[in-house]
Amino acid sequence: MVKEELKKIGIKYVVVELGMVEILEDITKEQRSILKQNLMKSGLEVLDNKKSILIEKIKNVITDMVHYKDELLKVNYSDYISEKLGYDYTYLANTFSEVKGITIQQFIIMHKIERVKELLIYDDLNLTEISYKMHYSSVAHLSGQFKKVTGLTPTFYKQLKNKRKSNLEDL
Structure with missing residues (x-):
């Protein structure tokens, strides 16, 4: 499901593991916002902060x-x-x-x-x-x-x- 969302938005990734995604390049604020909204619909959240x-x-x-x-x-x-x-x-x-x-x-x-x-x-x-x-x-x-x-x-x-x-x- 996460892979599908990343593909829809056009975000290139290296690895998608349980709880972690490694992205190849910087993503735009718009891509991040869309990803965040789409994942929240499935009960998932994007954590940006390293802490x-x-x-x-x-x-x-x-x-x-x-x-x-x-x-x-x-x-x-x-x-x-x-x-x-x-x-x-x-x-x-x-x-x-x-x-x-x-x-x-x-x-x-x-x-x-x-x-x-x-x-x-x-x-x-x-x-x-x-x-x-x-x-x-x-x-x-x-x-x-x-x-x-x-x-x-x-x-x-x-x-x-x-x-x-x-x-x-x-x-």
Whole structure:
């Protein structure tokens, strides 16, 4: 779809990968505007600002790391993110905080808790297994962080969701 839009507007490109387009030459303001409008209709957006692009890359690495990597990381998160993006972690952390208003660590915790919620509801894992899978040092650490973010214990959250599920089935 992105390739089609680029061709329609007459923009020559080298590579179109998920989330990235490498363009051969400078494009006019009009071409950029048309591309932006056409992509927005499909739910996509054009990021011009280098900081915005870097923030999106950081968010994508974190999302992939938290939601799709099942094996334990052999390095800490900061080294992993830095290595994946090829930037010094301090630079990444400062840029992220400046643009998003939260730290990378807070963003990781939010995503980890979202993943824990999914695992509590849809998987057959117990809290100990979830704690291990999500790289927590202990169930107590996971539970404490979960409660701090959601205001609920993991057990209460699961009971609440199960109760809602059964109420829906009764309708």
